[in-house]
Amino acid sequence: MSKKFSPYYILIFHVLIAFAVFVLPFLSKLYSIAIPAVGLYFVIRNKNRNNEVIFVAAYLVGAEVFLRMTGGNFNNEYVKILITFFMFLGMIYSNFSKKGLVYLLLMLLLIPGILVTFEMASLNTDIKKALMFNLSGPVCLSFCSMYMYARRISFSTLQNIVLLMGLPIVTITVYLFLYNPSVRDVVTGTQSNFETSGGFGPNQVSTILGLGMFIFFSQFVLFSKTKKEIILNGFLLIFVSYRGIVTFSRGGVISGLVMIVLLLGLMYYFSNRIGKNKIGLVVVLMGGLALGVWTYTSLQTNGLITKRYANQDARGREKKDRLGGREAIIDAELKLFVDNPILGVGVGVGKELRKEDLGEVASHNEISRMLSEHGLFGIIGLFLLLLVPFISYINNLQHLYFLSFYVFWLLTINHAAMRTAAPAFVYALTLLSVQVKFTEKTET
Template structure:
């Protein structure tokens, strides 16, 4: 145990130092990006995916995506999604998949009518291939991840290790943010999302991945801190990541993290005995103190502007007309498209082009639900029902999956404010389908029902 604790500390330190190295020599980010799938391939090939190695590699890729994108390491915007899809398929070669996962093949088939409609569009100014890849890479990543993970047996401790694999590169992301912008007070002048405090990259995506990091290190703190040294480390990382998440001024990721933490605390408290519930009083108090402390420090560093941001006010304290950063107009327009084209929709990816005509400029959707309705019509409705209902059907006989509700909430809230720009919501959705057990019987642990 001592050795593993030391290893965990070393891994955190290595990832902190990697951020420093890439900040000093940006080209290293390209080498880093290329090395992950190459090393991952040889690991899976050597082990034959005996212990679900593809899940750890895919989780690491999900955690590192925003870091690579903000440091110029990504070879293209779909680099991580494509790699996650590849490793999920690679894992299926060795470990097969559940025959009951065919429901997700049905979801994929439901996307075809929208693709066909877009394919018939003749407009030299529109790159149809690029349009389809941009809008469908996320759903395809979700489908392939879901098929691999559908009812796949895994220990709860191994699931936590998957989260740690995802969390380590988020440490790198956070360290890089401090190096990129060490003084928040010097760059915060308003209540809009801030690119300076987000490493020069999209605050929405940065907030999303940092919110995921908040949840990961919160669970590490309350469930897997086996010594005072590890407790201090996890507590420090939690505060560190939470602070940088808040000062992106992008609310979605932070609020999602809060919802995830509420879900896990609720389930843990519900399943605890009387003695365990008494211990949770300490957890609740500790969580409250930490939240108040990091919020107070954030408020001090932003001169009170962060409170105005979350109260939907501008820098002068005046209430803003919209509460979702202009997303209401896009969502309303997508709903109108659905009403006008209820059966087949307007075609996969065509929403951006329709909005260009309606608003006079291009703007991508931030809401995957209204996008599915607008672009896929009734087929999109059926697809969303599959995604929304299937995890709960599995959860009926999967009550040991303590993270189920938190993962589902992450997926649902994230696709409502950040669509599926990054691989995280697709992969995290797949994690809801795992058959999690505290102790798996002696028979093959890497099997599926």
């Protein structure tokens, strides 16, 4: 955070952004232009000496859902394209570890699927759109990972990066309250709710708010040094968690909770006896807060939120599917893979082939999509994505957030694919060489 400005003023500024855009929606477009423009200025001015590109990318990740729900983005891949650009710029200024070239191999593995697309796509298929929609996420992940692989950074700097992601999430949450101040009035069933999600996709809103839950929990537990900071970060944690839950989209909230549990687990494992006792108190406190938030949410939704997480409809009847219809898509993609195991059916072609049976629905699962559309090359790519972070982590045990970040990526690509830049960027954060105390250098 900048020393020139109080963190409280910066937080208030992000609250005011929500009010301004709610009243004057066209300001969202200006916001979407201002972020990369200001970011580019700082990167060029400092020649990326302090890894400014990571800070810019982190802020873009936090702001992406807000820009999309308010019409600020110029297209759905806008933020992923910007992040890819900044990572490329960072590599020009600051080079990158040669070991990171393994992610160049990942991009090369995508090429056969692209070639199959040109062969298989029908005349009605918008090939450019299909390629951008399905490949912008993997390409963004590859550039982020190449830049961040083994790049040395202090833990306090990493937390500043994480906190920078959190600031626009505060803006999102305030905007959701303005858009829908009364949850009780709009919740009538147990399906994902667009009204409580700002009129935007509940799955994506839940995903970013789940990440926000982890961000403000980590800030609350590790970086709250005064009573004022404890109260503020505790309030933000409750604030974001409540709005995440009432989206009625479970994936992001569950991911956030798992991230928190893994962080607590690592903290407990590496702590001494006194530290373990303190963590025990934190667990009790968090359990009480969680119970309070859940009870309040249940009252506001007339108990429907409890039925949602129990996989029941509004009348309390068990639903046939547990994943909101995603099982049928996954099953169809696995069948396509079995029929086309080597090259797959081509990027974006799976959606066309499923249209007759399931309608025009895109995949929500990046793993099954990679299998069906890239075949054997998709398997190799997934194997690299799953394995490489752990190879990096062997010599990087001070990275306290490693497991939380890794699991966020893995869970998110299973319920929300790579619709947003968040899983790509957070995955790359697992590859940073995090040091608790050291004189910072950049490994090249």
